[in-house]
Amino acid sequence: MNLPAEPAATLASPMRGLYGITPEWDDTARLVAAVEAAARGGLRAVQLRRKEAGAAKRLEQARALRTACDRLGVVLIVNDDWRLALDAGADGVHLGRDDGDIAQARRAGGPALLIGASCYNEPERARAALAAGADHVAFGAVFDSPTKPAAVRAPLSCLAEARRLRLPGDGQPIRPAIVAIGGITPANARQAVAAGADALAVITALFGAADIEAAARAFGQAWTEDPGGNATSKA
DSSP, X not given: OOOOOOXXXXXXXXXXXXXXEOOSOOXXXXXXXXXXXXXXXXXXXXXXXXXSSOHHHHHHHHHXXXXXXXXXXXXXXXXXXXXXXXXXXXSEEEEOTTSOOHHHHHHHHOXXXXXXXXXXXXXXXXXXXXXXXOSEEEEOOSSOOSSOTTXXXXXXXXXXXXXXXXXXXXXXXXXXXXXXXXXXXXXXXXXXXXXXOSEEEESHHHXXXXXXXXXXXXXHHHHHBOTTSOXXXXX
């Protein structure tokens, strides 16, 4: 079925392009060096995601990445914990189903804090997140994920549907940034972008690559060329 043309709207968030998500590395210097390499290849945002580290290590790495991201011009997001995001001076936080209240994070962080929400394969969850104060929403796994092999699969049609969502308000139409996550590689990245993703969240295919900078550049092709070889505008 052909959907009606998407109404014009301003994007609510700078979450566009390649969005790296950190692996479980305790070596902070290694982590910063990897983000620097990815940034040379076109990384636009990075999320500190440490499920296995203690509070002190998470704060150390968040602050180290804050310093690096300021220098690199990369958006810094902290996973799960809006208090850590505020303590480290991060640009934003990403909250999953069990990671805290979006409205509380918005009240604490104010209008400048970027707030992303995991919406899995549920556009209705995205609508609720936007009503609570989120400005970007993530769907996935859009492909089989090596990091979360049991993750719910989100059809690419979720991305197209989500692009029609709008933030609450009576002024100029504003839509959330749409993030695709799960099993994304340079080989399938263009499919997610064509389906409606503004940003591609990647762990393994970026930070697990032998050449991180080259991997980041390969992902950039998802925005610079369509399958027929025609140039398109980069996200």
